[in-house]
Amino acid sequence: MEALGKSFSAMHSNVHVRRLFREDDGVEGCGYFHKRPERTFHVLGNVLRVTFNVVASPLYLFTPRVVVQTVDSYIQSSWLLEYATTPDSVLSNARGGGRGVYDVTGFLPRWVLEVSIAGGALVGFRQIPYSEEVAQAEYTALSYPMLSAAVLAREAGFVPGPAPAGREYTLADRRTISEYFLRLYCSAARRDGNPDRTEYIWLDEFCLSDDQVQDEETISTQRADELGRLADVFRGAEQVAVFCHEENCDHTRLSCIWSQRLFTIPEILHAQTVLRLTRRPQGAQIFRTTGRAFREAMQTNAARGNKWHLYSIFQHTVNAGAVPWQVAIHALVVESIRRDEAGGFHDHKFLGRALNGLLPRRSRLSDLGNGGWNDLAWLLELNQGFYNAASLAAVCSISEDHSVEWLGKPIDPAAGNERLEPVVTAFPVSSDSGPPALTVIAGEQVGFRAKPLKRDAFGLYNNEEMKGAKILTLCIAVALAIISTVIVASGSTVAGIVLYYLTAVLYSIVELLVGTMYLERDGWVFLEDALWGDKLEEKLGEQDNNLRELTSWGERQLIPEWEAPGRRPWFTGKLVDLRSRVYVRTTVVARPNAMVPLAIHGSGVTCMLLERPEDSEKEPNIIAQKVGMCNVPPYIFAQAVKSGTIYVGNPKTDTD
Known part of the structure; x- marks a missing residue:
């Protein structure tokens, strides 16, 4: 009864x-x-x-x-059967000719400066080719932000001329500004310094290209090639001098503008000896320390600031073997992308060159230069045996544009959500629509209905x-x-x-x-906030009394939060598991109809939200577009179905 x-x-x-x-x-x-x-x-x-x-x-x-x-x-719509047509490897068509090959290690600078110092002041300098004589005497590499050198130049009364479109300074002005920094370095007080001496110095604006060459295209090519050798140039230096214009800065703190640069990582990661060039009220001073001790200080400050990827990078170099390559490469890639964006370089033009030489497998310089994301995809596949790109895909927000759909600004790692372990294997592949696509192998997926709720x-x-x-x-x-x-x-x-x-x-x-009283409670659905608002439980309860009480998955589980894109339309919504009555908030650029688990991330499972064509025959290779990211409870694996391969790439347009 x-x-x-x-x-x-x-x-x-x-x-x-x-x-x-x-x-x-x-x-x-x-x-x-x-x-x-x-x-x-x-x-x-x-x-x-x-x-x-x-x-x-x-x-x-x-x-x-x-x-x-x-x-x-x-x-029912099903993607259980994937087409056997497979895309080409990114490495199958090398920009420098042939197929992808590894480059050799141990590059040396092509040019250095021979600097004359007398009475603790710069007397003169000239560019010379790197030679056996330089190798015997050894050279010092100078690491600094252009902003700090510009401060020195401005304080000295220098006024730069008009620069070409898209640049802050002309090449001539950049060299003049760098010279002011060179003068400061030569005059800085040091305990072991001879006031009258000749030094060999590598200073970027004077050593990236041959100063005898006047052709702008040749200069641009030479500078790009030398940037690709940057990690080796600084690794081969006897000592690395680091500088920022702020007084009393020891350059190990996160607030130091020198430590925030993209190229700081390749410049300091393998330095044997570090010269801390610090401005004092009484004048500039140089403090010598070992590279290991300097990186340990940076590692400590990274931990204090919850910059766990930066912490992992220095932990990898300071305590060899403590951090596996999978974690180290992931930290290097994520930190480099975030630094590049923070510096205003959203096209990531130099990203590949900054990373080249830091990863286990090095690219030929002639194979880089196809654009930032393309260069990164090349390096990722080149290092596939050391790094699973599913980790990168799991932390990337939605791309700002349609350059490479599965790549975007990585989330800021924080304690709790920086724990990451891939559950699939993923790597870039060549795509007919242009930029490299992501192949997910041996993955699983959960499908959504086109219309989320069904009576x-x-x-x-x-x-x-x-x-x-x-x-x-x-x-x-x-x-x-x-x-x-x-x-x-x-x-x-x-x-x-x-x-x-x-x-x-x-x-x-x-x-x-x-x-008329109930809904089919058979899995995950996506409900837009624009339609359902903040009263989700109340409105769902009107459709089905069993859905009046839902459980939120999110803040208590310390799940990662992906940033909303700034340059394209997006909207918010909630993923709701009607069966288990769990929901999670997410941001998407289109309505998803599937999600693919990528990694155990914190306490849950990070999934990529996809919009997949209903008719797979139209897209035999690139059949899915990334539209968002989410983190869901681990029981998702009991709901997912196996899928051999999933290709995530850019949607084709009418002009393709």
């Missing part, structure tokens, strides 16, 4: 007869066609369904519901609170059917048939009415 009372109470509060003919907005109905309420023949499809169920109720009454459900859900036509059988009504209705239907059979057997055929027909009609009406 308690179960029966519970059923009648639920029916009294939640039955909506109107939904039999016109479904609520945002919900897919149970009609034979045009199931969405905005479709033209939506009402007609529902009328035909109700009519058929009533008219054919005698036959429908004793048809096993499992058969009806199977037929009803037979046609449950079999709510009478799928809900515990309807157990009493279901048993009572079935018992009455069976009893009346038996009575009808007895009446027919006694000779009153018409009366028996009429009673049986009315019994079937009554049963069908009850089933139809209960069907």
Whole structure:
């Protein structure tokens, strides 16, 4: 009786007869066609369904519901079968010719400065080719931000001239500004310094290209090549002098502008000896320290500032073997991308050159230069044996533009969400639509419906609170059917048939009415905030009483948060698991219809949200577009289905 009372109470509060003919907005109905309420023949499809169920109720009454459900859900969108057509490897067509090959290590600078110092002041300097004589005497590499050198020049009264479009200074002005820094270095007080000496110095603006060359294109090519050797140039130096214009700065703190640069990492990562060039009220001073001690100080300050990727980078160099290559490469890539963006270089023009020489496998310089993201993809596939790109894909926000869809600004690592372990294997591949795509191998995926919510036509059988009504209705239907059979057997055929027909009609009406109370709670759906707002539980509860209380997955689990893109339309929403009643907030650029787990990230599983074509034949290679990221509970693996390969790339346009 308690179960029966519970059923009648639920029916009294939640039955909506109107939904039999016109479904609520945002919900897919149970009609034979045009199931969405905005479709033209939506009402007609529902009328035909109700009519058929009533008219054919005698036959429908004793048809096993499992058969009806199977037929009803037979046609579903599925990506279980991926096409065997595979894209080319990124390395199959090297920019420098042939196929991708590793380059040798141990590059040396092509030019250095021979600097004359007398009385602790710069007397003169000239560019000379690197030679055996320089190798024997050894050289010092100077590391500094151009902004700090510009401060020195401005204080000395230098006024730069007009610069070409897209540049802050002309090459001539950059060299003049760098010379002011060179003068400061030569005059700085030091304990071990001879006031009269000759030094060999590598200073970027004077050593990136041959000063005898006047052709701008040749100069640009030479400078780009030398930047690709930067890590080796600083690794080979006897000592590295670091500088910023702030007084009393020791250059190990996160606030130091020198330590925030993209090229700081290759310049300091393998330095044997560090000269801290610091401005004091009484003048500039140089303090000598070992490279290890300097990096340990930077590592400590990174930990204090919760910069855990930077911490991992220095931990990898200070304590060799403590951090595996997977973690170290990930930290280097993420930190470099974030530094590049912080410096205003959103096109990542020099990203590949800054990383080249820091990873286990080095690229030929002739193979770099296809653009920032393309160079990064090249290096990632070149180092596939050491790094799984699924880690990078798991932390990248939505791209600002359509340059490379699966790449974007990485999230800022924080304690709790920086724990990351890939659960699939991923690496870049060549794409017909241009930029490299991401291949995910041996992955799993969860599909979403095109219309997120769907009315449950079999709510009478799928809900515990309807157990009493279901048993009572079935018992009455069976009893009346038996009575009808007895009446027919006694000779009153018409009366028996009429009673049986009315019994079937009554049963069908009850089933139809209960069907207006519930939704199919069969997995994850995406609900836009613009339609559902902040009162998600209240509005879902109006559609299905079982969804009045949901559990939020997010803040308590320390899940990562991806940044919203700044240059393209985006909207917010919630991913809701209707079965487990869990939801998570997310930001997308289009409605997702699938998600792919990439990594165990913090306490949950980070997934890439995809928009996949319904017809895979149109996109045999690149069949999915990344539209967002999310972190969900680990039970997602019990809901996902296996998929051999998934390609994530840029959507093709009409001009492709």
